[in-house]
Amino acid sequence: MTIKGKAYIAGAFEHPTRKAPDKSVAQLHAECAKGALEDAGLTKDDVDGYFCAGDAPGMGPLSMADYMNLRLRHVDSTDTGGSSYLLHVAHAAEAIALGKCSVALITLAGRPRSEGVATGTAPRPGNPAQPDIQFEYPYGPTIVNMYAMCAMRHMHQYGTTSEQLAWIKVAASHHAQYNPNAMLRDVVTVKEVLDSPIVASPLHRLDCCVISDGGGALVVVAPEVMKSLDRPRVKLLGAGEAPKGQLGGDVDLTFSGARWSGPRAFAEAGVKPADIQYASIYDSFTITVLMQIEDLGFCEKGQGGRFVADGNLISGTGRLPFNTDGGGLCNNHPANRGGMTKVIEAVRQLRGEAHPAVQVKNCALALAHGTGGSLGTRHGSATLILERE
């Protein structure tokens, strides 16, 4: 049993807002849903499967399904942080393959910017019943210092440099200049990244993603539904998922769950990393991208620094065009969860609907990959391989 060829992404929508003090979170979810359904040429009444994660207000899928007044026969609210929406695409394909639904809607939205959340720099107490909390929270773990420890170890073990990490931000900024909705549209240099203040050593301010309001949605459909629609066909070829944690105390910060989710997706799709023409790669921080590029097999472990340097991720000149919307590093990071926008930009590339300045020529095979939670403690990892049919 495989999901290869069993489902298509028919609709994709990225909310244009980056700051939404005048909207509710539920409203943003619904606006994204509406946008993705209109993009697909479908209506709300066609939806029979709904997928959302922890950013959806209410218990699991219940409140948002009720807000949108959906009549459903399949729901899934698996939450693996920012990687949830890539998992949802895979889970939707599984449900479709089994006949449990035929039009699956996936939504994400949030307003961390309007709500003034200190997303990356404030320790969060969490639920005391979470078994790890008492052994971590008192020490002041934050999103940024956890990823910073990954970067510090990678530098120690493989000789990776801050200059190499900076190239990832530089490439993202080259793409973001063409995105009118991007929060940071100015092209930056390696020196500007290195001159920005250290937030948590060795990560600088410009090694970090933006904090934005917004959201996105996807519509995943069965082959027979896709045939009835007048949209380019983006087919799911393979998917892999894997959570990773501290391994009982055998902590290893130099690799992510992509080491496991990536090969599963490639095996199902029957393609190799070298075949991929465009990659959306989760970019909460520059180090996130570097580790995943290695773990997904685009280069050898430890060679990520050399791989990303000198503009190798810039569309048109580099070997692996990545995050051509500007990604989380420059465009947006709605609800502090970047997985949704990773899929959306991959769909744009495969449809030929990316900005002409960053569109990959004849893009027929793309990868979208996400992590969620923290690479420094425990995280979800999900990989999708998509083909233009």
Add this chain to the structure above:
Amino acid sequence: MIAMESRTLPAPEPNPETKSYWDAAQEGKLLVRICTACGRAHHYPRALCPFCFSDRTEWKTASGNGTIYSFSVMQRAPVPYTIAYVTLDEGPTMMSNIVDCDFDTIRIGMKVKATFKPTESTARLPMFTPA
């Protein structure tokens, strides 16, 4: 950069599974949980061994000696501090803070020893300082 003393440490919230760990820390002792079925120590401590899933686990007093696996100086904080993963001589790696030293001198691979710092409650937190 030298650590300042004004950082207030949140208190851990022990539960029946972990109370002994925090009681020992209050007395200046670091415990690790060790499995008598497979012989391996793990962290954070659990009733069931995360390696072989045996329930034959017990407390052992650790030497308090370890090596810095990785660290980061959190600059953007009211009082900057250094978070770290420290690999204990007993095997497992634990999250902690590196304290009582010049943060600029901290390096991966540095030998450290445990020290116990007061929190906002009566609990004390195992931290590490250069050996």
